[in-house]
Amino acid sequence: MKITVIDVYQRLYNAFGPQAWWPANNNYEMLIGAILTQNTNWQNVEKALANLKHPITPAKILSLSQEDLASLIRPSGYHNQKAQRILQFTHWFMQYDGDIEQIKQINGVQLRAILLSLKGIGPETADCMLVYAFDKPFFIIDTYTGRLFERIGFAVAKQYAAFQLQIELALGQAFSLTICNEFHALIIRQGKDYCKATPSCQNCPLNQLCHYYQYRQ
DNA sequence: CTCCAGGACAAGC
DNA sequence: GCTTGTCATGGA
Numbered sequence: 001m002k003i004t005v006i007d008v009y010q011r012l013y014n015a016f017g018p019q020a021w022w023p024a025n026n027n028y029e030m031l032i033g034a035i036l037t038q039n040t041n042w043q044n045v046e047k048a049l050a051n052l053k054h055p056i057t058p059a060k061i062l063s064l065s066q067e068d069l070a071s072l073i074r075p076s077g078y079h080n081q082k083a084q085r086i087l088q089f090t091h092w093f094m095q096y097d098g099d100i101e102q103i104k105q106i107n108g109v110q111l112r113a114i115l116l117s118l119k120g121i122g123p124e125t126a127d128c129m130l131v132y133a134f135d136k137p138f139f140i141i142d143t144y145t146g147r148l149f150e151r152i153g154f155a156v157a158k159q160y161a162a163f164q165l166q167i168e169l170a171l172g173q174a175f176s177l178t179i180c181n182e183f184h185a186l187i188i189r190q191g192k193d194y195c196k197a198t199p200s201c202q203n204c205p206l207n208q209l210c211h212y213y214q215y216r217q
Numbered sequence: 218c219t220c221c222a223g224g225a226c227a228a229g230c
Numbered sequence: 231g232c233t234t235g236t237c238a239t240g241g242a
Contacts, residue, residue: 038224044240045223077239081225122225142223188223197221220242229234 003152003209005170009179012186015205019185022132027100029056031093034128035086035120036076047075058090058098085120092118100133108136123160131184137177139167140184144191151195152209 024030029049036045049056051072061069070083096102103111111134115126130136141163149156157163168175194204201213
């Protein structure tokens with residue numbers, strides 16, 4: 001039997017329910033979190049965010065030197081790079097007075113191109129920002145996403161853009177901001193619980209679809 | 218001790 | 231155009 005992309009979504013949603021993402025106290029904190037979590041465990045990001053202390057605002061971040069910011073976000077790893085990137089992103093953000101509503105006026109595809117032009121924001125980080133802060137629908141690809149679809153037998157495109165288009169086309173009519181929002185969060189939830197580098201398929205909602213599970217039976 | 222986590226980028230071929 | 235090295239911390 002051929003499983004569809006929307007079936008995968010439904011199975012995850014039925015198993016885990018709504019994930020209420022992104023975990024952040026405000027939009028700006030979400031955007032900073034997207035940079036902090038690059039190739040980094042979310043637990044370490046939380047330590048970095050805790051060091052910055054609530055409320056995390058553009059003004060507070062811009063009041064810090066790059067060195068001081070770097071030392072505060074040290075637990076998130078790559079702290080020197082990320083400090084520089086967070087500062088330059090914040091300068092961009094303040095070109096719109098730090099006003100999310102103002103930025104949301106920009107066309108989604110155009111806004112994505114602007115984000116990608118900033119150093120340190122690649123396709124995944126841009127798409128997370130677009131979905132979880134700017135309300136623009138894009139299917140987000142990450143390491144868990146590739147792993148999941150490979151393991152359940154999809155011929156996954158290797159390039160980010162091709163993979164993304166593949167899933168968005170497969171979703172067809174179902175493609176929406178809500179689906180993009182929940183799907184990414186659900187995929188990571190499933191990944192953290194079951195589908196890491198060494199998978200534990202036993203109670204996974206996708207277990208019978210997964211190569212690893214099938215080989216073990 | 219080794220491996221890896223909610224990537225991006227530049228250099229080298 | 232694709233592959234590889236670099237950036238770095240903390241937890242399992």
